[in-house]
Amino acid sequence: MDESQKLFPATSGFVLSAAVTVLFNTALAWAKDIYPGLNDAMKSVAGHHWTTHGLVDLVLFVGLGLIFTSARTGEKIDPNRLVVTLTGAVVIAAVGLGLWFAFV
Amino acid sequence: MDLNITASDVILLAHAAFGVSGIIAGLWVFVEALNASPANAIRLRTAAYLTAICMAAAWICGGYWYVNFYPAEKALILKGPWPFAHNIFMETKEHLFFVTGILAFLLPIATRETLSANSAARKLVLSIAAMIVVTGVALEGAGAVIDHGVKVELLRGPGAGH
Numbered sequence: 001m002d003e004s005q006k007l008f009p010a011t012s013g014f015v016l017s018a019a020v021t022v023l024f025n026t027a028l029a030w031a032k033d034i035y036p037g038l039n040d041a042m043k044s045v046a047g048h049h050w051t052t053h054g055l056v057d058l059v060l061f062v063g064l065g066l067i068f069t070s071a072r073t074g075e076k077i078d079p080n081r082l083v084v085t086l087t088g089a090v091v092i093a094a095v096g097l098g099l100w101f102a103f104v
Numbered sequence: 105m106d107l108n109i110t111a112s113d114v115i116l117l118a119h120a121a122f123g124v125s126g127i128i129a130g131l132w133v134f135v136e137a138l139n140a141s142p143a144n145a146i147r148l149r150t151a152a153y154l155t156a157i158c159m160a161a162a163w164i165c166g167g168y169w170y171v172n173f174y175p176a177e178k179a180l181i182l183k184g185p186w187p188f189a190h191n192i193f194m195e196t197k198e199h200l201f202f203v204t205g206i207l208a209f210l211l212p213i214a215t216r217e218t219l220s221a222n223s224a225a226r227k228l229v230l231s232i233a234a235m236i237v238v239t240g241v242a243l244e245g246a247g248a249v250i251d252h253g254v255k256v257e258l259l260r261g262p263g264a265g266h
Contacts, residue, residue, distance in 0.1 A: 005224045011214055015228065018210045022203045029199040048171045050198055054163070057202045061209065079224035083231050090235050093203050094242075101195040 005079060010065075012074025015082050017065035019089035025057050026093040030100055112173040119165035123244060126158035126208060130236035133211060137229045140219035148229075152215040155236060159208035163201070170198065181253040184260065189253020197246040204239045207232050 007015075032039045032049060042052040068074050074082060129151050136148040174194075181190040211232050217225035 004221055007222075007225055007228070008217060011217055011225070011228070014210055014213045018206050021206050025199060025202045025206075029195075033195075050170060051167065053199070054167065054202055054205075057206065061206050065213075079228065083224070083228050086228075087231050087235065090203060090207070090239070094200055094239060097196045097199050098192075101192045 007074070007079050007082070009072050009075055010069045012077065012079070012082055013067075013069030013072070014061075014065040014074075015086050016068050016074045016077070017061050017063075019086045020064055021057055021061040022089050022093040024060060025053075026096045026100075028053060028056070029097060033100070033104070112169065115165050115169045116173070119162050119169055120244070120247060122158045122162035122165060123240060123247075126155050126162055126204075127237055127240035127244070129155040129158055130208070130211070130233045130240065133215070134230060134233035134237065137219055137226055137233060140226050142220055145218070145220070148219065149212065149215045152211040152229075155233075156208045156212050159205050159236075163205050166201065177250075177254050180257045181250070184253065184257025186249075186253040186256050189250050193246040193249045193253070197243055197250070200239060200246075201243055204236055204243060207236050207239070211236065 032042065032053070039049045042049040046052040046055060077085070132151040133148060133155060136144050136151060140148065178190050178194070181187060181194075211229070214225065214229050214232055217229070219226040219229060
């Protein structure tokens with residue numbers, strides 16, 4: 001690959017982390033809807049399930065981003081594929097949330 | 105003049121205002137990235153930080169309002185003619201917001217790249233900024249539907265349909 005077209009390790013690491021986090025966010029929203037007990041458990045952590053949900057997302061995004069950066073995981077993926085991965089993850093997450101709450 | 109503005113009103117309107125400002129800043133990043141050059145690199149990064157700061161402020165204001173003031177409005181929506189304003193639009197909005205927030209926090213990291221010399225990085229920043237704008241506008245629209253869900257119940261008057 002042309003060196004000028006590579007991304008910094010932090011960029012590729014955090015892009016990969018964002019893709020994983022947005023998918024996790026949607027899966028957690030589904031799980032909370034299916035299992036009321038999970039909602040209650042998350043409420044007991046930070047006072048409200050939504051607050052806990054947001055904190056978990058942030059910790060996951062930053063934590064995975066740092067891990068992927070230090071392991072240079074994202075660098076092993078073609079930058080254009082990373083863009084497609086992130087875009088695909090966001091589309092799946094957004095459509096998945098909308099359809100879930102509309103029809104399930 | 106009695107303005108009669110409550111803390112709930114201020115926090116809710118601040119949430120919407122910061123959200124719109126974040127969308128506009130995201131659009132600014134998109135336009136700067138379309139025309140990326142060494143000359144606009146600092147401006148582009150400034151816009152990216154502004155996007156992240158506005159979305160963080162929208163997250164804090166919206167979260168505080170949702171946790172402390174929304175339950176009363178939720179009860180009104182659910183007993184009114186537009187229960188889907190909560191069941192579909194608020195449920196989706198409160199979770200989709202995290203996606204927009206994560207993208208906004210990713211933007212300053214991605215704009216550290218030299219976009220004028222790296223087409224892959226430029227494509228990445230364009231994609232992130234575009235997704236912030238699209239999901240942000242969807243969130244603003246959902247907010248309007250939720251607000252209208254309260255309004256249609258209040259307009260029915262006391263005792264209507266109960």
